[in-house]
Amino acid sequence: MxxxxxxxxxxxxxxxxxxxxxxxxxxxxxxxxxxxxxxxxxxxxxxxxxxxxxxxxxxxxxxxxxxxxxxxxxxxxxxxxxxxxxxxxxxxxxxxxxxxxxxxxxxxxxxxxxxxxxxxxxxxxxxxxxxxxxxxxxxxxxxxxxxxxxxxxxxxxxxxxxxxxxxxxxxxxxxxxxxxxxxxxxxxxxxxxxxxxxxxxxxxxxxxxxxxVKPHPVYSSVPASEDWPTLGVAILVGLVAGVIGHWFGVLARKAVAASPQDGRILWQLPAAFVVIGAVAYFVPGTSSNARSMADTMLTNGMPAAALLAVALLRFGATLLCLRVGVVGGTLTPAFGLGAIVGALLGVALAPLFPGVPVGVFALLGAAAFLSTAMAAPLFGLIAAVEFTDLAAEGYLPVFVAVASAAIGVRLWSVAVHRDQPMVPFTSALWTRD
CATH class of the missing domain: 1.10.3080.10 (Clc chloride channel)
Known part of the structure; x- marks a missing residue:
């Protein structure tokens, strides 16, 4: 027995x-x-x-x-x-x-x-x-x-x-x-x-x-409000950024699972960093973690073409690093990529929501993207609030964006007739536990 x-x-x-x-x-x-x-x-x-x-x-x-x-x-x-x-x-x-x-x-x-x-x-x-x-x-x-x-x-x-x-x-x-x-x-x-x-x-x-270590603000604060246009933005941004964040998380986990654990790391990792170094030379801002880039999205923003280029290059560089054996996390990359996705939507939807700053789009995109990439809606919600020292009137749109992100992943699974499980990104991936 x-x-x-x-x-x-x-x-x-x-x-x-x-x-x-x-x-x-x-x-x-x-x-x-x-x-x-x-x-x-x-x-x-x-x-x-x-x-x-x-x-x-x-x-x-x-x-x-x-x-x-x-x-x-x-x-x-x-x-x-x-x-x-x-x-x-x-x-x-x-x-x-x-x-x-x-x-x-x-x-x-x-x-x-x-x-x-x-x-x-x-x-x-x-x-x-x-x-x-x-x-x-x-x-x-x-x-x-x-x-x-x-x-x-x-x-x-x-x-x-x-x-x-x-x-x-x-x-x-x-x-x-x-x-x-x-x-x-x-x-x-x-x-x-x-x-x-x-x-x-x-x-x-x-x-x-x-x-x-003296505490310091990680990201700049964004003045978000609870008005109806902002809540409408939260729904739209949450749906889009949530689905993209989910797939970033899926690809990140697959990249870690395929990373070399033997002598292949001795050539794969240096070769990848030669590529990343070359990209960083021609497109500054695509190396290191995405903290500075995310803060730029929350405050000043960037032209749409530059945003799209940086988003694609950062997306690829992060996954490449994980694939060749660099051990690390996805929190700041996900927050940064989400801010870029939100800012891109802010540029595209500016005529429909002229009173909503691009920085608010970026914040909502960061929260939604992070919540699905990490498979943790509550964590994504609170992390976005604490990261930016968000004022109380901004809580509701962030809440709506995170909820919309989860719904977006569910709608995607229905559309493709395939379940899309939200699996957390933890240290067990690296140790093959």
Whole structure:
């Protein structure tokens, strides 16, 4: 007779909530320290490579010549290929956050090396997101503490997921979005225990990281309102950006699944970065993550032709990086691409909605695109609000855009007579868990 799994055998209240709350604070503090180290690594690499960091210039690559940017990317491809090859060949097999939640311990040294290598590559110009690294660091903190204290499987699951979300929240100073990431994508539940643990861990991590790295606005704020034209824009932009974001997420997951895990990375990754370096030379703004580009969409905008070119090139560069073995996230690329899609729709629909600024189109597109690319509507909604310090009157149109995005994906599945499942983009993709 087959025994039930550990999750089925262990009572859910084996670890009391008061003890879990204290452990959540402890884990959040450790996560906050690790994320502070990751953030300072980003700042240090940016200063080393581009002579300025993102705290003083949202786009450090704009401070140097295009030739220097291109040569940096070519060199980065060579260094990254050997770094990832060596880590996988010489180190222990890495464990993703989902498997760590289920009891597998994460190797400390290999996980830390992976996290710091990820953020260093993004800081040097790789066009992927850096949120996967702090999620790993947080998951490692939760896994290590759970193992050392011998926690039951339910407590471990909560603590690891909460710490992973807290790591994401601490990186961008998004306490609520970090907690929602853990609840919506990792735990997929909303109980009292899970809410308390994730909120405490995220708040603590954000506060601790803020002691060492001064919080700063990630994106400019956009004055959105609740008038009917804006709500109409939210529906239209949500439908279009949501479907495009969904397919970006699908292609990103396929790219990671096909990425080389053996010696092929030694030629595929450098070759890809030669292409990206050449593109960056002729079209500035297509390398590095999309933070600066998204902020431009929220404030000043760009001509339609330039928007379309940058959107296509960024879309391709991000997927190419993931395909050839660069380890990273899709959060900032998705937000940036969504802002570009929204801005393009703003240019096209300006005659119909003359009173709605292009920046509002960009914000709604970013929220909708992010929500379907990450397969997390609540996370996409709150991340857009916290990213931009959005005023209360802008909440409703963002809510409508995110809801429309989910409906858009559903309508697309009906139109093609094929289900379009929304699958999250997590660290399990990289570790083949």
């Amino acid at each position: 087959q025994l039930p799994s550990p999750i089925e055998r262990t009572p859910i209240d084996a670890t009391p909530l008061n003890r879990l709350a204290g452990l959540a604070v402890l884990t959040g503090a450790v996560t906050g320290l690790l994320v502070a180290g990751l953030n300072w690594t980003v700042i240090g690499v940016e200063r080393l490579v581009y002579d300025v960091d993102h705290l003083h210039n949202p786009d450090p690559t704009s401070q140097v010549s295009r030739l220097r940017v291109s040569l940096t990317l070519v060199c980065l491809g060579v260094v990254l290929s050997w770094a990832w090859y060596g880590l996988r060949r010489l180190g222990r097999k890495q464990v993703g956050v989902p498997n760590a939640m289920n009891g597998r311990p994460m190797p400390v040294l290999e996980t830390l090396l992976s996290a710091f290598l990820q953020v260093a590559s993004v800081a040097a110009g790789a066009p992927v997101g850096r949120e996967n690294a702090p999620r790993l660091a947080g998951g490692l903190a939760g896994s290590w503490i759970s193992t050392k204290l011998g926690l039951d499987i339910h407590a471990r699951r909560l603590l690891v997921a909460a710490a992973a979300g807290a790591g994401l929240g601490a990186t961008f100073h998004l306490p609520l979005a970090g907690a929602l990431f853990a609840l919506e994508l990792l735990l997929v539940e909303m109980s009292t225990r899970s809410v308390v643990v994730t909120m405490l861990a995220s708040a603590t991590a954000v506060a601790v990281t803020g002691v060492f």
